[in-house]
Amino acid sequence: MPGSSHEAMHRIFQKDPALLTRALQGVLRIPFPEPRDFAAMNVDLTEIEPVERRVDTLLRAETDEGTYLLVVESQGKPDERKRGSWPYYLSYLYEKYRCEPVLIVVTQSSATARWAAEPIHFGVRGCPSLTVRPFVLGPDNVPVIADEREAERDVPLAVLSAMTHGRGPQAAAILESLAAALRTIDADSAAVFVQFVDSCLADRRAQQMWRDLMTAIQYFWRHPLAEQVREEGREEGREEGRLEDRVEMTLNILEWRGIQIPDSVRERVRACTDLNQLELWAQRAVHVTDAGDLFADDRS
Missing domain, CATH: 1.25.40 (Serine Threonine Protein Phosphatase 5, Tetratricopeptide repeat)
Structure with missing residues (x-):
């Protein structure tokens, strides 16, 4: 149990809450804003009902410099709730494992990456008590x-x-x-x-x-x-058969690769009724630099 000295050191601020403000401003030189009002709150922070909190991926990394816990979060879009949950994750993990936690955010969006990379500050503006700086992997890096x-x-x-x-x-x-x-x-x-x-x-x-x-x-x-x-x-109602699938696949791969398809090549591919031949052409379409090279080894 806390001793009397411990009790006195914090209860004085319960007696005169404004003293805490003066101490921050005058002693610590922290630009704490002037409060309009004070309200005493329950000091028990125990969660009566467990709240489920999960990170996306958690890895333990052993290094020559010590053990790290790598917290990986996938983020599709900005979510202000994460500004509270991410610091919680890191604090909880450090308290439980006594290892250095590292937060890594992965995103496909440049805008989300910029948002996620912003430091999270808790405390007085300019003099935070807690700062979390996520590492972000995204399109920009x-x-x-x-x-x-x-x-x-x-x-x-x-x-x-x-x-x-x-x-x-x-x-x-x-x-x-x-x-x-x-x-x-x-x-x-x-x-x-x-x-x-x-x-x-x-x-x-x-x-x-x-x-x-x-x-x-x-x-x-x-x-x-x-x-x-x-x-x-099947669910989308496709009625074309396997032959038509391979025909379209071959031509689509060439088009998506930016390879020009002459009418003669397009017509030959569409006219083919040999499934094995079409599958071979589809595989070649991934590598050829000229559409005519689809037929390099099967000239007739």
Whole structure:
């Protein structure tokens, strides 16, 4: 229990609340604003009913300099409630684990990134008692990886690039490079990355391009997301058969890559009734630099 000295040191301010203001202003030189009124409040901060609070991802990192707790929050848009919950998370985690907590916010929006990067200050303006400075990953600082070799060197970073830049003007080049890089890693990991990217592509056209690219990679069709894509196609009332799907996929990939399609190429692709041939052309469409190269090894 607190001793008498402890009690006296804080109860004096209950007796004369204005003394606290004078102490802040005159002793500590803190520009605390002049109060209009004071009200005593319950000092018990215990939560009678537990409040569920969850972070998106929490990782424990052991380093030579000590242990860190990495708190990762995905943020779609500004939410002023987070200005209160984020400091709570960090304080709670430090009190519970006695490890340094680090807050990282990930967003696809430049506006949200700017909002999230603003320091959170609690206390007197200009002299806060608590300041939280989130680290933000977003379109303005995550690198654009639109080169196949660069994507292969760091596939997870290429995935993050696709997730944060998926709505930007370079989306097609980013997705194309990532699709090629996914061939260099194990199928299980690639399938997980496929889902991450698919779920982050808010632009419908970019998402369809991604799914078309993944259709051309055979391992994708062994993953549950493939059945989801096919089911969505059925729900949307698509009546075209597998042949028509492959025709459109081949032409769409070329168009999204910015490759000009001569009428002769378009007509030949549309006239094909060999499913295996169309699937081969769809795979070639990911890499060719000229539409005519679709037929490079099967000239007739």
